[in-house]
Amino acid sequence: LATPRHPDFKLPGCDRIDGRSSAITAAFLKAITPVVHPTAAEVDEALQLLGMVRGRCRCAYCGDACTEWDHLRPVVVGRLPSGYITEIANLVPSCGKCNQSKGNSHWRTWMLGPAARSPATRHVPDLALRVDRLAAYERWREPIRVDVAAVVGSDLWTRYTTMLDQAVRYLVESQQLAAELRSLTQAAASGTRSAGATFQA
Numbered sequence: 001l002a003t004p005r006h007p008d009f010k011l012p013g014c015d016r017i018d019g020r021s022s023a024i025t026a027a028f029l030k031a032i033t034p035v036v037h038p039t040a041a042e043v044d045e046a047l048q049l050l051g052m053v054r055g056r057c058r059c060a061y062c063g064d065a066c067t068e069w070d071h072l073r074p075v076v077v078g079r080l081p082s083g084y085i086t087e088i089a090n091l092v093p094s095c096g097k098c099n100q101s102k103g104n105s106h107w108r109t110w111m112l113g114p115a116a117r118s119p120a121t122r123h124v125p126d127l128a129l130r131v132d133r134l135a136a137y138e139r140w141r142e143p144i145r146v147d148v149a150a151v152v153g154s155d156l157w158t159r160y161t162t163m164l165d166q167a168v169r170y171l172v173e174s175q176q177l178a179a180e181l182r183s184l185t186q187a188a189a190s191g192t193r194s195a196g197a198t199f200q201a
């Protein structure tokens, strides 16, 4: 399909249903990730390690305004739990741009790599200093790790991963039907322009 290009125009996203598969997988694994709430003193210490003070928290990766805390080491690796959890030794302040761009990559590879909107790609100032601080942060404490499959036992783990597989398969099947439906709506839309309105309320 030839698409006319115009500098001011951007087509809204036409998402595929199965394009949500990795988000669903992440949701399944994050839903069982344990959480250890930090004390205020621990958050202060974390900020200090990253060269910040209370009330002036910025994204540790790029220095933009902080909007969330991101898992420094990914919680999900290759559709499986990495074992790292939600706790202060594994969380750093982040902006939404960095959090989304980083995904499940290793923080250093991503920061210095060519990913869209990575700090290197965005030519973030003080990049080496930021990397050094995050490396120090990584050495700060031994991160808690939980062997999820071992802790819950093989019966529950198999039930849960089967459920996840079913959810993903359902998305794929739904997308196949969606493609069929779209070819019909697309044909109707093309017919409308040339042969007059066909929609009847």
Ligand SMILES: [Zn+2]
Residues within 6 Å of the ligand: 059, 060, 061, 062, 063, 064, 094, 095, 096, 097, 098, 099
């Ligand atoms: Zn950022």
